[in-house]
Amino acid sequence: MLRGKASATGEARRARSSAFTSLRIPAYRQLWWAGLFSFLSVQMQFLLRGVLAWDLTESEGALGLVYFSFGVSMLIATPLGGVAADRLPNRRVLVVSQSVLVCGAIGMGIVVVTDVAQLWMLVIAAVAQGFAFGFYGPARMAFAAKLVGRDQIGNAITLSMLSLNGTRVFAPAFAGMLAGIAFFGIGGAYLVSGTFSVLALVFLLRCPHGEVIGEVSTSGPFAEIADGVRYVREHAPLRRLVVSSFFVIMFGFNYVAFIPALVKDVFGLSNGYVGLLMSGSAIGAVVVSFWLARHADGPNARRLMIVSGVCFGGAVLALALAPVFALAVVAVAGVGAAAAGYQSLSNTIALSMSDDAHQGRVQSLLMLSFAGFGIAAGPLGLLAEAVGLRVAMALMGVVAASACVAYVVIERVAPFDGVVDRRTSSVVS
Template sequence: MSKGSHTADPDERTAAVTTAAPSPTASPGAGFTRPGGMFSSLRVRNYRYFFAGQIVSNTGSWMQRIAQDWLVLSLTHSPLAVGITTAMQFLPTLALGLFGGVLADRMSKRRLLIATQGAMGLLAAGLAVMTITGTVTAYYVYLFALLLGLVTVVDTPTRQAFVSEMVGPKDLSNAVSLNAANFQTARLVGPAVAGLLIAAVGSGWAFALNAVSFAAVIGGLLAMRPSELRTVDRIPREKGQLREGLRYVKDRPDLMWPLVLAAFIGTFGFNFPTLLSGFAYGTFHVGPGEYGLLNTAMALGSLAGALYAARRGNPRLRWLTGAALGFGVLEVLAAGAPGYWTFAVLLTLVGVFGLTFNTAVNSYVQLATDPEMRGRVMGLLVLVFTGGTPVGAPLVGWVTDAYGARVGLLACGAVSALAATVVGLVLARCADLRLRVNLHRGSRVVAFVPRTTTSQSRSQLATAC
């Protein structure tokens, strides 16, 4: 599991975070606000430590993914068992994802991350010991995957919400994009290293190295200067905080509809393990080398998308929905690719737009959310974006088995494109409501201002369509 595909945001710790109405003449802009440079967030000391730890840690995570799949295949000789392992890892998010966000809002995110990263390291070490000693079975792998998923329920929304405490709103989108670039770079390196290790000494040592890699993240968290993190008031433990988070999103169409779009994209659009294997073996009739190349093509596209997003500023709704639409359309085009190499090229573009949407929705939701609600809202984003995998993957797998990989990818792309179009139209009609983000001197000003209203006070927030 990724230890840092998205991270936190530190900035000026004294900067105020307010909610007020912007100037009615301010232009919402198209796409992104003004960029601050591809690596602007790395100017922040705390984020540099975190980013460096992620380089090591994400590589270890990808090593474990490959080694774990290979271990299950070698134990069971069943691809279905690999799917069960993946489902075990995602099921806790589907069932408990929102509770992780509540904990993130209640506790120190830095300390919570130290605990979750340490727990992940211990789980990797336990699996390594069992594998090296020859006592591991498929059921033990399922158990470790389930336990890892339970820890991830807390770790992921905490890590994503922590970004704003490290770098602040001005560099938030850049930090999220660099985290994604970090993750995709590890995606290129980790599997190759894992393959060499498995061939040379077995899967167990890949798990062992992943366990050690968590020390890099924990070391980075311990080396941070807490005084340089942005101060966010933690909420006290009270009943009804989960429902409060859901009501908050329900009353914010600027948050609700991007989350709806993320749910459709995550459930149907991102089912590439099933689809790519179907194209490689069932459509183009190529071997494992060419299958690996398809994954590499997507990783390269995702890396390019992350670096492009890092050059830009904070995303707007039009950019978010446009990236989702491009992602869906490209999947439809790829479904009809006449040959292997055309498919590989289109797959690279799918990776660009998919990663752009991923970073855009993450940055946008964080910027549009009040600090005291950020953990719960990010928990909801994680739930809808990744929690749909146990639902979408079997459905897409059934369509692919019954009608072929082309129909499966065509359906995924069509659903993604349709969802992006509908959400875009709804937001256009609703907004009369425009989201404005004022990043002047590190402050965040978010408000909905009816376009057609001139007599209302500028400070009045419109929160319904």
């Protein structure tokens, strides 16, 4: 009897530890800490950017313009970032990108503290951050895959998402709190964000170089981009995943851009409630990520991804229709949970279907959906001003859920053209 209890306790302990198995690798642990501080800085700026744009203009269109600028720059940089991730040492790409993020955060802090901030400065900062992210994202994902190996890709990506979503639990509320304190204000909050960004750079400098796998190509960057697009196009299951993910993220994730307007204009509340609502989304994401870390490398990953995507769209719709702020908090927790599941699993499945020489470029194509998210924010901001914010957000949720349903339908009716899951050498379709 005692042996049975001890065995059950041991199994439970192993199940808990398996959720953090990638963190046992020292090099990945350095990368994870770098990501934690970088995401903490970025999440603070995400809220501060929206609050500052609203304070300067009180216009949904201005909110959309800032995110539109971010999206356009990311759209340009991300394909080049994918090439850099496949053809340059990953740490070098990450260090340069993080340095740009440091300059952007500190620069905005200075112009706000000196009371010279204008909307065009915010747009320039958004453009710089978009370029930096275009290189940072593919390099970080490709680097993580190299450090942990294919059998732990899902766990490593989920833990990376956990660091992202964990910072979202308190970073927006922390930024909102600092912005509301006279001693700090928005400028001081930006400078605190810049300090976290510097810490991220320190951890990156402690990572290994992340040398290039395979032969060094002599082709130009645009030829390398074309090769990556051709690679995805020729692998139909991978192509369908990338296209569906583009629509889910481009429309569904835009709910974040309009949270300041939802809280202030619809519910009539202050900046602190903006941070609270964004933190509610993060709490849902963190809860799901702990569970998902043990299942992301399992056989049901694709099914979980589809369910997460449909639930994500439905939760955005529920957020749009929430009659009171308390119900909006409940809805946004569901948004965060479903979004974390969909994003982690879609990245895991895409990487598992890609060979080593194309992982950076495949990730860059997936990240283009975030560029699309930024670009769509401009037209969606104008739509919100024309038909109302709730209607525009409801349409975002409907499109996101419909994209997942369409993916399921196309997968079922498409002719079999499976590709190899390189973690298991099994064929997936």
